[in-house]
Amino acid sequence: MTAALAPPQDEAQSELQALKRAARARRVRFLSRAWPLLAILSALVLAALFAPWIAPNDPLRQNLMGRLQAPGSEVRGVLYLLGSDELGRDLLSRVIHGARVSLLVAISSVLLSGVVGTTLGMIAGYLRGWPERIIMRLTDVFLSIPAILLAIIAVAVLGPGLVNVVLVLALTRWPRYARVAYAQTLALSNAPYVRLSRFMGGGTVHILLRHILPNIMGALIVVATLEFGLMVLFEASLSFLGLGVQPPTPSWGAMLAAGRDYVATAWWISVFPGFCLFLLVLAMNLLGDLLRDHFDPRLR
Amino acid sequence: MTDMPLLAVRDLSVSINGAKIVDGLDLTVERSEIHALVGESGCGKSMTALSILGLQPAAAKIGGSVALQGTDVASLSRRAAGKLRRKTMSVIFQEPVAALNPLMKVGDQVAEALIMSTGSDRGRARSAALEVMAHVGISDPDQRYDQYPFELSGGMCQRISIAAALISRPQLLIADEPTTALDVTIQAAILDLMKALRRETGMGMVLITHDMGVVADMADRVSVMYAGRIVETGPLHEVFARPTHPYTSLLLSTIPRLVGPRKTELRTIAGTVPDIGRWPDGCRFRTRCPLADAACGALPPLVAHDASVAHLAACWHTDRLEALA
Ligand SMILES: Nc1ncnc2c1ncn2[C@@H]1O[C@H](COP(=O)(O)OP(=O)(O)O)[C@@H](O)[C@H]1O
Ligand SMILES: [Mg+2]
Numbered sequence: 326m327t328a329a330l331a332p333p334q335d336e337a338q339s340e341l342q343a344l345k346r347a348a349r350a351r352r353v354r355f356l357s358r359a360w361p362l363l364a365i366l367s368a369l370v371l372a373a374l375f376a377p378w379i380a381p382n383d384p385l386r387q388n389l390m391g392r393l394q395a396p397g398s399e400v401r402g403v404l405y406l407l408g409s410d411e412l413g414r415d416l417l418s419r420v421i422h423g424a425r426v427s428l429l430v431a432i433s434s435v436l437l438s439g440v441v442g443t444t445l446g447m448i449a450g451y452l453r454g455w456p457e458r459i460i461m462r463l464t465d466v467f468l469s470i471p472a473i474l475l476a477i478i479a480v481a482v483l484g485p486g487l488v489n490v491v492l493v494l495a496l497t498r499w500p501r502y503a504r505v506a507y508a509q510t511l512a513l514s515n516a517p518y519v520r521l522s523r524f525m526g527g528g529t530v531h532i533l534l535r536h537i538l539p540n541i542m543g544a545l546i547v548v549a550t551l552e553f554g555l556m557v558l559f560e561a562s563l564s565f566l567g568l569g570v571q572p573p574t575p576s577w578g579a580m581l582a583a584g585r586d587y588v589a590t591a592w593w594i595s596v597f598p599g600f601c602l603f604l605l606v607l608a609m610n611l612l613g614d615l616l617r618d619h620f621d622p623r624l625r
Numbered sequence: 626m627t628d629m630p631l632l633a634v635r636d637l638s639v640s641i642n643g644a645k646i647v648d649g650l651d652l653t654v655e656r657s658e659i660h661a662l663v664g665e666s667g668c669g670k671s672m673t674a675l676s677i678l679g680l681q682p683a684a685a686k687i688g689g690s691v692a693l694q695g696t697d698v699a700s701l702s703r704r705a706a707g708k709l710r711r712k713t714m715s716v717i718f719q720e721p722v723a724a725l726n727p728l729m730k731v732g733d734q735v736a737e738a739l740i741m742s743t744g745s746d747r748g749r750a751r752s753a754a755l756e757v758m759a760h761v762g763i764s765d766p767d768q769r770y771d772q773y774p775f776e777l778s779g780g781m782c783q784r785i786s787i788a789a790a791l792i793s794r795p796q797l798l799i800a801d802e803p804t805t806a807l808d809v810t811i812q813a814a815i816l817d818l819m820k821a822l823r824r825e826t827g828m829g830m831v832l833i834t835h836d837m838g839v840v841a842d843m844a845d846r847v848s849v850m851y852a853g854r855i856v857e858t859g860p861l862h863e864v865f866a867r868p869t870h871p872y873t874s875l876l877l878s879t880i881p882r883l884v885g886p887r888k889t890e891l892r893t894i895a896g897t898v899p900d901i902g903r904w905p906d907g908c909r910f911r912t913r914c915p916l917a918d919a920a921c922g923a924l925p926p927l928v929a930h931d932a933s934v935a936h937l938a939a940c941w942h943t944d945r946l947e948a949l950a
Contacts, residue, residue, distance in 0.1 A: 344775060453683060517724040518734075520680050521789075524716060525741040526707055539728045 442502025450510030629695030732770025859936030
């Protein structure tokens with residue numbers, strides 16, 4: 326039982342070194358460009374997680390003596406660092422608590438639509454036949470309706486509220502993931518290692534979870550990142566229209582709506598939540614672009 | 626049943642959307658025999674292999690029979706047929722790197738082949754994998770086990786695939802262009818390995834290739850395929866000594882000569898295999914054949930032309946073959 330000819334080790338070794346160097350260089354390049362975005366996002370996430378401890382005041386406590394105070398003013402020993410709203414509530418505290426709603430809704434709806442869409446897309450791409458026809462036709466239908474319109478109609482029917490907003494956003498956005506998962510699965514399902522696993526008796530679930538899902542995860546994460554920004558905006562839009570999170574729970578979208586009536590006299594009510602929205606969405610979208618470059622430089 | 630051939634393919638046909646990609650193909654592999662299936666790209670070799678393995682695309686319609694050690698797989702339920710195939714056969718594909726899951730440790734991929742075929746537990750599968758990896762010439766298997774395909778060279782990846790194919794101790798190996806993607810020295814090493822393994826284990830092999838040099842080096846028996854049909858088949862030395870089909874002799878003239886009078890340039894056959902659906906009536910090679918005439922409008926049968934009953938060819942003009950040389 327002697328081993329046949331040994332392969333040329335040095336060549337394989339130097340090739341390996343080059344590959345490892347390239348991978349490290351890619352990681353360094355990604356981090357050197359992504360760190361400001363990661364910093365902004367971490368700050369927002371920390372604010373959301375620890376809102377009750379960070380916020381200087383109770384975001385729900387009204388103070389009619391301290392209505393519409395400008396940023397930096399102090400009323401009866403309470404410092405309104407970012408000013409106060411039309412009911413005298415501390416804007417800084419409300420903005421910090423508002424991060425919770427935005428992030429919670431965005432994360433849950435991205436997860437829900439991602440799981441549903443990916444599952445359906447993989448099934449369509451792997452099984453083909455009638456599941457493919459039904460699922461892909463359905464995604465075509467969903468993608469042809471303007472998402473925000475669909476969301477507004479659905480919330481109007483289901484009624485407003487945090488859970489419903491998440492459900493509705495997932496309902497409208499799963500086709501994006503389904504499309505990507507479908508195309509990637511289609512391409513992979515004839516890969517030799519998938520064929521091999523099928524030959525060895527690997528069932529559909531085994532092949533999808535072990536061989537296909539891990540290999541399409543990169544593309545799905547990119548989609549999820551870009552979708553995240555959109556979800557934040559959708560939640561804000563729904564809350565702006567009064568169809569989202571209900572008062573008095575602070576939400577950036579609802580705060581924007583409330584501030585609309587006071588833009589001329591109290592700009593801070595709408596500017597600060599608006600700025601936070603802008604920062605979150607921008608950071609997430611830029612991160613999505615960087616991730617796309619990182620996972621697949623050819624897409625550029 | 627032990628005198629039954631390992632693999633007996635009879636009158637196999639594969640059609641997709643009405644296009645007959647494989648047409649009336651016979652192929653037999655005896656115990657510890659290497660049967661080469663040779664032909665240019667697009668002839669239907671891979672589709673033949675996939676059909677034998679039961680991996681043909683869902684849209685493919687299969688005719689004829691595939692028997693493993695005398696058992697016709699069509700006579701079994703799908704589950705039982707898969708089981709019999711797994712028990713008897715293993716496969717290695719052309720693309721050494723793409724044949725492996727890029728995100729799984731290579732050792733786990735070898736071990737998984739055993740776990741899935743025998744239900745062996747992880748620990749035993751791991752040690753069996755290490756053993757077979759060492760056996761196929763992977764130095765330092767302990768360290769290699771935890772590496773990923775991209776960290777290995779093409780030749781190494783092909784050795785991993787071979788290890789995964791061998792770990793379930795198949796009696797028949799289907800190797801679809803196992804060395805085409807590798808450079809020449811590594812190609813020679815892999816072929817030597819496959820010969821050594823055949824000697825040790827007595828496993829039979831269907832070796833698919835488009836390289837007559839590989840056929841000469843490896844095969845006991847060769848079948849030449851053109852446009853979905855076998856045009857010549859026989860024991861290696863007979864086919865090489867007395868090629869009876871013009872396509873075979875043209876393929877043979879493409880082997881670079883290392884001894885004897887050197888030709889200044891490598892010969893190739895003019896033209897390419899016509900696309901499916903554009904195959905001519907009668908002899909399909911006639912559009913490229915220098916001997917073609919009106920007689921070739923009828924499909925020539927695959928029959929013996931000399932004393933040997935095992936050496937068959939499908940050509941109307943075997944008597945005029947010298948004209949080609
Ligand atoms: N899934 C498929 N659907 C339709 N045609 C196919 C499919 N796979 C292969 N073919 C066609 O079958 C023919 C034979 O292909 P293949 O078996 O890969 O040839 P070879 O392995 O000899 O190069 C080719 O013309 C190819 O285009
Ligand atoms: Mg092929």
